[in-house]
Amino acid sequence: MSLMYGKNLAKWVVLGLAAAGAALSGCATNAPRTTVVAEGVTRVELGSVKVTMLRDGAGSRVLDANFVRNAALADVQADLKAAGQPTDKLEVPYTTPVVDIGGQRVLFDTGNGEFGGASAGKLLENMLKAGIDPQSITAVVISHFHGDHINGLRNKAGAVAFPNAKIYVPNPEWNWWMDEARYAATPEASRGGLNTARRVFTPMADKVIRFEPGKEVLPGVRSIAAFGHTPGHTVFMIEGGAKKLLYWADTTNVAMFVRNPDWAVSFDMNAEEARATRRRIAELAIAENALVAGFHLPGSAIGTLSVRDKGYDFTPLQ
Numbered sequence: 001m002s003l004m005y006g007k008n009l010a011k012w013v014v015l016g017l018a019a020a021g022a023a024l025s026g027c028a029t030n031a032p033r034t035t036v037v038a039e040g041v042t043r044v045e046l047g048s049v050k051v052t053m054l055r056d057g058a059g060s061r062v063l064d065a066n067f068v069r070n071a072a073l074a075d076v077q078a079d080l081k082a083a084g085q086p087t088d089k090l091e092v093p094y095t096t097p098v099v100d101i102g103g104q105r106v107l108f109d110t111g112n113g114e115f116g117g118a119s120a121g122k123l124l125e126n127m128l129k130a131g132i133d134p135q136s137i138t139a140v141v142i143s144h145f146h147g148d149h150i151n152g153l154r155n156k157a158g159a160v161a162f163p164n165a166k167i168y169v170p171n172p173e174w175n176w177w178m179d180e181a182r183y184a185a186t187p188e189a190s191r192g193g194l195n196t197a198r199r200v201f202t203p204m205a206d207k208v209i210r211f212e213p214g215k216e217v218l219p220g221v222r223s224i225a226a227f228g229h230t231p232g233h234t235v236f237m238i239e240g241g242a243k244k245l246l247y248w249a250d251t252t253n254v255a256m257f258v259r260n261p262d263w264a265v266s267f268d269m270n271a272e273e274a275r276a277t278r279r280r281i282a283e284l285a286i287a288e289n290a291l292v293a294g295f296h297l298p299g300s301a302i303g304t305l306s307v308r309d310k311g312y313d314f315t316p317l318q
């Protein structure tokens, strides 16, 4: 049972409105019911839509002047210090949602699989802790083709992790990474991302469904173009439950970029476009009163967004 539920219940009791029915309905309208199933596994019930956040792990990197392209390292460190975080290194978490909606079980992005660091690649382990059989995943929806988002689709031996799932990918993303002319023109030393996309997708091309951002990918899952981080980066509004959920993938990297949406992380392939996208997508979440889930957001990686100063605040559900 969630902390939020506990708080609500206490309040109702204090107010003398302790009938169980009143407490339950108060909970249902004010905050989604959240359950921490295990470390790295959080379940959120949005009426008929059920969301399970599964942590794939985290990467750790030394914080240097290159991480944020357009802010002084001292300013970046001051922001982290104010947020109570270390200023010499940075933890970058990876968390994916599984959404049960309309008879489909949809995984959004796949984590690192066997291709990340020692503290990543825990998605399948946490999926089992959540009681979700990988064979029961009917659809995998991909936001973009960076390795931490697609490598979990196929292991080193070549076996697919979600054998019964169709794979939905944004068409502009496919066209950019799978373009043969680009591959031929790229020196071998710079082909890392192009090779990753080929390793994952070429043997399963018959399972891949390409969609144009803006279209409904599956009933209740609307895709929204959010280009900039990569040429075809796409986010998803999940509708039909008690509350909307926007899975914004890498619209921001870690929470520092929620607080400072004009800062450009070094991984943004088109920094200017990514900055404009960040504000547009954050404003959309607020306008539609949607919960936000992000692949690199902290804690449960699903929560609420609010305006603060020149940026936003992300508060994870717990």
Ligand SMILES: [Zn+2]
Binding pocket: 146, 148, 149, 250, 295, 296
């Ligand atoms: Zn990423």
